[in-house]
Amino acid sequence: MNATLNRVTPNMADTLPEIPAANSAAAALGVRSYGLTDQGRMRESNEDHFLIAEMARILWVRQSSLPQPGTQHGRNRAHVLVVADGMGGHQAGEVASALTVETIEAFVLNLLKRFSNLQATDEQAVLKDFQDALRQADARLFEEAAHHPEWAHMGTTLTMAFVSGRALFVIHAGDSRCYLFRAGQLLPLTLDHTIAAEMARRGIIKPEEVRSHQWRHVVTNALGGNEAGVQVDVRKADLQPGDVLLLCSDGLTDMLPDDRIASVLAEESEPQSACRRLVDEANAEGGRDNITCIVSRLQAV
Helix, strand or coil: CCCCCCCCCCCHHHCCCCCCCCCCCCCCEEEEEEEEEECCCCCCCCCEEEEEEEEEEEEECCCCCCCCCCEEEEEEEEEEEEEEEEECCCCHHHHHHHHHHHHHHHHHHHHHHHCCCCCCCCHHHHHHHHHHHHHHHHHHHHHHHHHCHHHCCCEECEEEEEEECCEEEEEEECCCEEEEEECCEEEECCCCCEHHHHHHHCCCCCHHHHHHCCCCCCECCCEECCCCCCCCEEEEEECCCCCEEEEECHHHHCCCCHHHHHHHHHHCCCHHHHHHHHHHHHHHCCCCCCEEEEEEEEEEC
């Protein structure tokens, strides 16, 4: 991945498909997730990192006169999915993506303390919290680089999905992606922050020209890089049983077009087998970059 240039904040509402609203009062969904990262066939190291985490209410009964389990779990669950694709020389990209995932993980632990019922009652507050988390991670990269000159200009993309009940919150910067696969359709939930993608949004080039454009890998918005102050895209969507979420780095989407990704998700019912096949097929097409994907299937419980 190339270093960032300038920051852009595209209007997501103008370029992403609308996701139909679901019944927010319906029961929460079960989530089965699996993640996989692979060096690819041409890179000397893997600068991608990912995280799958589950937040739950747990009661440990230390002592009681009543017969009951020693550990009791609340029904509410929240799920956090993160993909980070690092950039920078001297292994700085690997450092940037790792530091960012660590920062997000620490943030999620703090969030668990504040939202004990794991219900997004104040959606704007939840989105703001996640925006703040990415800005904290951005600031941390510059702080670490100040103490390690060899890490100067290191940066990373960050795409995160937070599932609470039937609500999905997507937080994003860079050119990794989040998709929703529903009823045979692969729906993008993020925009690529690259020069080529921005040119397509402005009508300078055709959308089909982005995949082969010389500036398709020049990232215009990421954590770290040359300029502080990441611009964080946020989006909310409602989920329903049968939905599939895919988070992935550009090492997957550069190798496989959307229709081929959709075919894999339709044919592979298990997240692990879907991830394995996506990585294998990306490598079969050349594996020119690190490849990371997380597949989550949602089902009624």
